[in-house]
Amino acid sequence: MSPGRSTASPRTPPESARLSTEIRLAVEQVSYAYSANPTQAPLFTLEATSFQARPGEIVAILGPNASGKSTLLQLIAGVLQPLSGRILLNGFVIHSLSPRNRAQRIAMVQQESRLLFPARVWEFVLQGRHAHGRSLRFESSDDILITQNALAQVGAAALSDRLMDQISGGEKQRVILARAIAQQPLLLLLDEPTLHLDIAAQVGLLDALRRLSAQNRYTVVVVTHELNLAAEYADQILLMQSGRCLRVGPPALIYQRELLEQVFQVPLKVEMRGHGRPRVTILSDS
Amino acid sequence: MKTTLPPRLRPAALAAFVAFLCAAAPSHAQSATHPPTEPPPFREVVDETGRTVRIPQPVRRIVSLAPSLTETIYALGLQDRLVGDTDDCDYPPDAQKKTKVGGGINPSLEVIASLHPDLVLATKSFNRPETTHALDQLGIASYATDPHSVADIIASTKTLADVLGVPEAGASVAEEMQHRLADLQQRLEDLPPKRVLFVVWTQPLISTGQHTFLADALHYAGAISIVDSSRDWPQVNLEEVARLQPDLLVFAESQPGSTSREMEKLAILPAWKILHAVRDRRYAAISDAVNRPAPRIVSAIEELARQLHPAAFAEKPSDSKKESEKENPPSRPVALRASSPNLFPPHRYSSSMGGCACSR
């Protein structure tokens, strides 16, 4: 374990001290266009988007379907190449990194993937160590320690020897998170991690995420549809609509009734709660 | 005279087929009733596959559906009555100029009908029964042969000559074949048969079984195949061959010189080098004609016998009607000129008799 990344203090620091001034992730005027055929007009465009995030900060990307949330996440992950602009991680351009170097710094938690052949939970989490060694090798005792640690951090140590297709959806999502932790990343990306989870599992996952980002100083970027969970857990909200980033800022600034109604096309009510976190209630037409 | 083929219609075009049936049937009826003065001259015979066929007499227009039958027709001197044959009929060279009715497996019924044959000749091992059935439907008489041995070929030739109305020619061809085989037998009488490996194909090694023309022909030529299999074209284990160590390898030669090339190819392979016959280049080539149940098979047998037993031909020069024969070195697979006008010009072997194809 490299000392720079894992020297997390065991107790959660106070809110004010938690966010450092150091910029970890900088998205600078990034745009993207997707077209099935290079001669045709693009089917989808992402207009120039910029934001910054610091270590330990959780950024939530919100927006209706086809607003460009996942595209932005893929750009940050380095899987898509931006049309213009650049994305810096600790000052390095993400797209100039090799896949291996990128995976040492960025971990992605995707909606569950189907496995071709059944694997054990520990085998799955061990995959996170791939980028940290040579291509053909046997796992070191360090790798095993980190794997066990990662499983413990998400409270899934007991699942270690179970098969991946024999655990529940919530457990599986935590195991996928454990694999991302085993990657020891600087930047943790999550694509709708709470999808298909029951409420307890959603809260459990996000609590774990908040704890981890504080402990391990991860910068977290999460794409979600859950307005209230985002309001509760995120430090920064990125509000998107049809390929455009409308606004970036803390939840209290973004959660305004007119703005949200215009973006999500439903009548709703926004209440501000005591600790500065807003809450949204969807109003039915009747 | 150059006959132009009528356009071949796709069998799938049903309309065309129906139109063809309508057109063909009356035209045949017309040709059958052409000589109105005579009573309908038909002759009923049972062919070699057991079918009873009514054959219009005399047979003036013949279509042959197999190379062996084409050769037989030429041997009987009936080439002028042959109005059509298959793509595979390449011997004698003149046969290539006849109107082609397609391949033996799938001849064009339209072309056959358009030739207005009195009789279509087929052979069981080369043609499909569906073809003769279809000809029956069209009212075209067909006669099928089915010989299984060299003796069968002689008998079959005789019967066929009789059906075609030339029994004398049949008798003389049969007699000549018998005479030549008897002469051969006399020469080889005191000689032990050579143990040979007949090579149909080298990699994998495919040889011939006991119940083929080849086995019979080898026997007549003073040879015995080391392969004892009831299957016609068995794949043979090379180990077994190495254990039995044949005296010679025999190839059916499709092109002049192909055998010696084949032999050189084998001689560099470790597995084949352990055969003494390969090491010492002891081999013989036999004409493709062995694969055709036609009179020419006798020439092929003689040719092979000369290569296998040169001594038998050196000691007792032939007293029969053979033309100038030069002695050949034992293992030179030169296309020999056997007796009779059946020469072996370099030709492309093309048919695959009875589903077999032996030409390497």
Added chain:
Amino acid sequence: MQPLTFRKLLFHCLLLLIILFLVVVVALKFGAVPVSLYALGRDLLRVVLGQSSQMSSDYGLIIQNIRLPRIILGILVGASLSVAGTSFQALLRNPLADPYVLGVSSGAALGAIFALIAEPHLTLPPVFAALLTPLCAFLGAAATITAVYFLGRREGQIDSTTLLLGGVITASFLSAIITFLMSTVNSGNTRGMVFWLMGNLSTSFQKSTYWFLAAGFVAATGVIYASANDLNLLLSGEKEAMHLGVDVRRVRFVVYIAASLLTGLAVSVSGAVGYVGLIVPHVMRLIYGSDHRTLIPAAALGGAIAVVIADTLARIVVAPSELAVGAVTAVAGAPLFIYLLRRRPA
């Protein structure tokens, strides 16, 4: 939690190696010509000691010149096909992928048949003429791979489904051409071609061919094995693998080429020995799991064992005649495959 260690891998491989050795001894013993185990041991020792000149008997020569080379050919062909099948399955994330499904074998077969047709018309020195068929088979395999590879590209990326479908279509297209050639070309001997298409190990080659085959196998398998961990990650999907640090494009290209090379080599010397590339990886996965660090060597050894057994059966079942080994593998493989398919959890 028991991660794979080098010692464990060695243990698995050693076990399979012992089985392979026993199978080879049995294969050496049985055949058209009977050999006692004692004579076998003595002769093998002489071969090892380089005193093969002392084996003057024909039996010794049969073992050394026919049976042993054939077993070695079986080992190389089985191992190549099996490793190629394993790689294609991981690469395309499809357990049904194998060299035959992808049309590579048909391409090789077509190349070989072209050689068989053309060869009588060419005047070549014997050394080259003997190599013509394998060479053309390899070229046919390479050409098919390239064609299928481009067929399977969509938007500059390999799409597994498109690639598989492209392979299936290419295979049937090439088979149609082969059928067409066999029924129309007169010069050739269709019987020989059919036997060749069914897969056959009875072909004999010069010594250099075996070395060439072995070298090709070691090189291509080495390249694939170097990407074993990448292939493990590819099993969870290309995007996932990308996020975990796999250079997906490079791995896919390199492994695809290497696996195709293995197929081309195998088919060029043995014809189409079917089901080995499909069944053996499946069975090995059931036994050893899907970690390619174990799976690739296990599949190589398992493929060798399977083909040597199949070929021994092909040699002795109807002795002194023999069967095509492809017929044996198909007869054994097809029902086994259906069994594996049925017992797989949905």
